[in-house]
Amino acid sequence: MKITLFKNLFCSLLYYSGFLWAYNKVARHSKRNYIIIVVYHNIRNKKLFSEHIEYFQKKYDVISLSESIELLSDDKNFNPKLVITFDDGYKNIYSVVKYITQNKIPICIFLSTYYIESGDIFWWDTFRMMAKKDKKLSRRLLQIEQTLTEMPQEERDSKIEELLQYYALDGKVYDFGSEMLPLSWKDVEKMKEYNVDFGSHSHRHYVLTNTRLNTMKGDIKINKELIEKKLSLNCQHFAYPGGYYNKKTIQILKEYGFVSAVTTKYGINTKNTDLFELYRIGISDEDWIPTVVVKLSGLWI
Ligand SMILES: [Zn+2]
Incomplete structure (x- = not known):
């Protein structure tokens, strides 16, 4: 908690001093053809989260992950875009999804289906x-x-x-609050009605680089099939659990017909970015707006 507060205060200093404004002017001036993909996990602070969404809408053209893949694969120029993703499939996303999609903001949620099936805590x-x-x-x-x-x-x-x-x-472990629970299939089906897109995040959230080849293949396959069968959609995007992947993982994803995969590597995406190694910027629901702005600016590391 202390680290979060320090981080937020430090970013506020950069933001309100005008430094960030000047930096963005220089670094991003006239830059086009880039796409920022943000990733959230748990949403506990709904107030801060809705401020993030307002900021994204004000500053960027927020598009779906599928649209971003088309733009990155195409020759045409485009203005900066932003894509919103969620990893794992926490139940508390459900309450914010309606608000987001009512504002016509597309999102993609990457699901680990074992947890949805079992209701187990991650x-x-x-x-x-x-x-x-x-x-x-x-x-x-x-x-x-x-x-x-x-x-x-x-x-x-x-x-x-x-x-x-x-x-x-x-007897100390099992009194979890509902904020830790995974989504149920019922929640997911309801969200599909709000035009949410769903991607794969492996069935059991294994570290795929440390998993036997057959286990990895089986895990990815069952995850994709479950999502497609339950939701009658074409599951085209993958998020590497824990951010771990290698050439073999990418090859298997291509064999299974995925068109893109997102990592946890910090950065922005251009037409030179490999579609199976897309960068993302992790945003916490505890981040104040100045922290979000610093992260999106590319100054974070
Ligand atoms: Zn995950």
Whole structure:
């Protein structure tokens, strides 16, 4: 929380001092043909989030991911665009989607279907909640989370099971707030009526670079098929879980008929960007407007 506040204050300083305005004038002046793709996860602060949306609408032409792929693949020039995406499929997105789409803003939500099917909490949230509830363990659990993220999937599954059983005995873990829950198919079907597009985020959110080839293939296939069957749509876009991918992953996505994939690499997209390595800018629902502006400016790193 302290880091978030510091970050917001620092960005406010850049913003209100006029520095950012001058920087944007120089860096972006007369630049065309670029597309910013932002990514959100959980939306808890609806007020700040709606301010972000207002800012995007005021400053950019907000388009769908599919439209952005067409523009990047085409020879024609275009003015700066912005695309809004969400990863994982948290339930609390549901309450903001109606507001966004009522304002005719297209969005794409990348779903991890295992969690939608089972209603299970995403495994990393389980760890964060454990850390919150057990202060002594908080530092160690965050380290464990990183190790687990990069572990081969089979090993990770059994380790998680082991840890969950241990903590369940303690009775401290399972009183999650609804903010951690995944969307249900019912929610997703309803959102489809609001013209939301849905993309793949793998079935079980495995780190695909550490997963056996057959497991990776099966996981991507079941994810795509479930989304297409349940929602009667053509699922064309993929978001790499945790941002991990390699040449093999890209090859499989192409075999399965995906037309693009988004990463977690910070940057903006031009006609030179590989459509299977699209850059995104991560925005938190706790970011103040100056922080959003700094992130979008390219100054962040
Ligand atoms: Zn994810």
